[in-house]
Amino acid sequence: MWVLLAGLCTVDQVQRVAEIPAPGEKVRSLSVDVAAGGPATNAAVTVAALGAGATLLTVAGAHPLAALARADLETCGVDLVDLDPALPDPPAISAIVVRDSDGERTVVSRNAHASSRSVLSMRSLHAQLPRSEDEMPGCVLLDGHHPEVALEVARWARERKVPVVLDAGSWKPVFEDLLPLVDIAACSSLYRGDDPREYGVPVVITTAGPDPVRWSTPEESGETPVPVTQARDTLGAGDVWHGAFAYAVSRGTGDVPRWIAFANEVAAERVRHEGPRSWTTAVAKMGEGLP
Template identity: 45%
Template sequence: MILCVGLATVDLVYRVDRVPGVDEKAQALSAEVAAGGPAANAAVTAAALGAPVTLVTAIGAHPLGGLIRSDLEKRSVRLIDAAEGSDGLPPISTVVVEDATGRRTIVSRNAGDLAYRVPETGLPDADLTLVDGHHPVLAVAAARAARRLVVDAGTWRPVFADILPHADVVACSAAFHHPDGFTAPDVIVTHGPDPVTWTRDGRVERIPVPPVDAADTAGAGDAFHGALAFALHSGAPMRDAITSAIRVAGVRVRHPGPRSWLDQL
């Protein structure tokens, strides 16, 4: 089983001819609602590829949280809600995608300073755990308990100082910068359409990213992490796992919308 621990949001996704400026309005070409967030999107990807997946996150009892629950259930992701009974708003993101280029603009209110404890039942046993650094208490607990830990290091958060020492694999975006530097057995850095770099034992390999016509880049990194977790969970060697994750991320960006691309896997 793969355990994903981190952020789940309500994503409101609009596709527009162009992103409006200040005091401008735009009529959306389409609008969709889905669960979002790095851990949730990775969980959905891994489940779509065929792995049993559990997501530990914080949603609560607010009616909008039902949108997240419904999407995750439809995608065969088991949910453990550390905010069960809370009536506050769940994290919400508005994603605006430019139709001609697939580039996206995101406005979000994520977990903020809210802290949720590990559920009384504890965290489930998993062969591989992925954490994204959101919900720090949950993330640190999961990192310490993990048999094999993959860290989604999109942007620096102080909690990573407590998580990274437990990591087997750190998958970073090019924007990730640890203020003091770090080491891990395997460090992977994505650079958008440019080659992915993989560092092990001081050796760096550049793995090419095939060119694609991008229709929607939102969640491409999350898809990469979910596919990477799936491949490693399935026993693939690291280079093969990275290549597979690149392929899945390429499928993601070629298709508009938060979920339609999953049918192409």
């Protein structure tokens, strides 16, 4: 069992502080971490932590900073497939500050830049996608970054009847073409864009941090509560949720409410732990609780 993920890979510098500084203020951090980040990347780390195979299609490039992301993902058990390994530009970098008292975070980042080397990326992509039915992933997760890659993977998955989950944290122009290829759209409460149902998406989910997760299918709708927990670090919690959800979908059993409940539990476990990777050991056996 494995999950194919396509999207953004960043280099995250995470500073933990007693209080988030005001403009012009200097503060000393309590700790510093450097790790790979980005929605699809953090989701891939989650899938691997739960014990499934995780293959991440992204663009990292040849810049020395990209080696930091590669090393971190190798340690986490994620198979990184770089679609443009000779790209000289630095990867996207995120500067993150996490407040120690409640895990609230502030993020300054840039999304993946538009690459003029799309032909190379597409050739690399098609060379990496499985061809045999026995090799098919149980689920595909897209975050909408690297739009051409997202569209190609979605088309490939649709032709092979592999479930496609979209992490719709915020509206992106590619969604107009991508949403008709999506089986499940998982939106954040900050999502401001067209209703995925208008594009024929059968399952739409809306997460809202500690509040219940709302969902609808063609047959029914409802809410699934989120476990009450003491948050120590909320960085990447939504990405972890998407990774856990994709893992549950890839199992091929259960239903939407059960998949959501499982993702809620994994995300709640993530926020109980400080740092970008300390939580992975804690969730290692959680996948065994799925039917």
